[in-house]
Every structure is written in C-alpha cells, then in structure tokens.
Amino acid sequence: MFSSRDIQEVFGIKSKKTLEGVIKKFVDENILTRLEKGKYLLADANISDFEIAQFLYSPSYISFETALNYHGILSQFPVEITSATTKFPVQKVIQGKLYSYSKIKVNLFTGYYKEKNALIAYPEKALFDQLYMIAKGVKTEEYLDEMDYINIDKNSLNEYMVLLPENLKSKISGYIGEYL
Template sequence: METSTLSIYKELEKFGVKFVDYAYLTVLTGVTNPNTLYKIVKRLIDKNILKTLIDGKYQVVNSVPTDFEIANYIYNPSYISLESALSYYGILSQFVYTITSITTKKSNIYEISEKEYKYSQVKSEFFTGYKMVDGFLIATPEKALFDSIYFSLKGLVKIDFKDLDLSTIDIKNLELMILKTTDESMINKFRRITND
C-alpha cells in the first residue's frame, strides 16, 4: 500500500473510517517503523485529514462520530453508563455535560473539544450489562442504574434518585443484579429507590 497522503485519504474515505491509531495505519500502509508512522500521522494532521483526540488516537476530520463513539474509542474497554446512559434512555431528565463511561482500566478524565469524558473503574465482574447501539457500547437501562447506585455509595456520583423516571426499568432484572453482589448497602439503596 502506498503511504502518500492522497492514497491514505482515499482508503479512509472508501471504508468510512472515523478513527485511526498507529496499529490501524500499520495495517493500512504496511509501515511498521514508528518514526515513519509518526511522520505519516503528522502529514495527515497538517493536511487536515486527521485531528488528534488524545495521544496516539485520531479522528478522521470529515467523519462525524457521536460523543459516545468517541468515548468508546479513546479509552477501551469502556461502555457508556451512569448519568450519560440514564439521560440517553430518558430516565434522567437533566442535560448531562460530561460523557460518563465505565472501564476496567484506571479511572481517567479527558477533555476533547471542550467536552469532558470521564471513565470510572469497576472490577471485571461488574463489567457487564452493556450492548452495542448505533456504533457504541452502552449499559442497559438496568445496568446504568446499577452502576449509578454502586458509585453513589462510594460518593463518586451524585444523583437524586427521586428524580429518576423508573417506568422503563425492568425492576426484577435490576434486583437480580443487585442481589448477586450480596452487598447489603447496595441492596438497601435499591430497596429505598424502588419503594419511594
């Protein structure tokens, strides 16, 4: 494969690529030398074909990924949850400014184009209950509420649970998730929320 800016641009366009990293460029161009890959990326940025999201992760400029797609891409494994997922499903009525995600990696925060992307760490056994929707991974409504209860008990999420619209929540499914934890504080919080 050629490494010219035009040939790379045509390949990105042809396949509708939204995001690029060094591994993808290696596959696309056959180039494995880190210095050469760096120069290719710099050239693509200078020609306004790529823009930097975070170090080593780039967006194709003429693509239009959603904030949720960007969140999944820049820090993975991760899935959208907490306030962002609750708002997405209409359970939380207020507008959310921070894109909130769950990860098994270290908790982290990134700011990209004046938007904050926040990642909260869970143990691998809690990294479940998500699905692919419109090109991004997002918690099910029940798992988003589970994650919110979990992090509220740790003092890391502030949600007024009385303001949530739980009409779309499968309470039995959520209860099963909560009971599996055998965590008394989770069970008690769940009962308070669902009995209000």
C-alpha cells in the same frame, strides 16, 4: 477511528520517524483529527460521542448519567460523557468534551448492548451502576429526585443485586425502596 499502529500497518511504515511525519502531514492537511496521542479519526467522519468514548478507553460502556439521559430517565443532559470500565478511573477532555470513566468490578461489567460502535448500558443497568457508585460514596444522590422511573423494570434492576456483596446490597435496596 484508528491508532498510530493501524496507520503504520496500512501504509507498511517501518520507521517511527516516518510514521510521525505521515501522521503530522495528514493532521496538517485536515485529513485526520487527533483525538489524543496515538488515536485519530478521519476529519470529516460523523462519529458520535458514544463511539469516541468507546474508542478512547477500553473496555468500557456508556452508563451512569449519560445512559440514563439517553434512555429518557434523566432529563438533564449531563455535562460529561460517563462510562463504566474495569480499568483505572480516568477523565479525558477531547475536543472540548469531558469523557469520564468510573471503575466497576469485573463481575459488574455486564448489562449493555451494542449500538453502532458503542456499548450502552440498558436502562436498569445504568441506574444500577449509578446506585452502586452512590453506595460506594463515589457519586452523589443529586440526580435521584429528578429521574423518571416509570419505564424502569424493577425485576431487571433486582437481577443485578446478586452480583453485590451484602453491605452494598442493603444500601442499594434502600435506594430502590425509596425511589422506585
């Protein structure tokens, strides 16, 4: 995966018009696949949705329903690839898939690991992020009854609580008490 700028640097292209022509030729010849303006991948590349999500909008990490499903906590497969970001919330439809980015505070941008070229929330952090968005009124409680909490480490989950203001701590503690 790479940007127009990467192509420009690799081929030493100076002119914007020449760059556009080279990119168009590569796309037309199925060498490149255009993800969105200025972002491409090799047409035959085997790139995961998680890696694409990371590339499309950064900084971000896979979280919420997608990470909960990935870790086996939520059995329903989400209809979108959900990520946390410190930037503005945004949704993008790329190659028929919905990529959704929800904004969290900078101090909450933690609790993830790298797998291949994607950052993925740990199970407890994905659940924490989900509860955080529910407490803020951004997401609904619809999936909470359907989750399998057996492998959630409550102590790890509670470690994230220190990052919250008091009003959100009490709301999230209520959810933890009810569901875990």
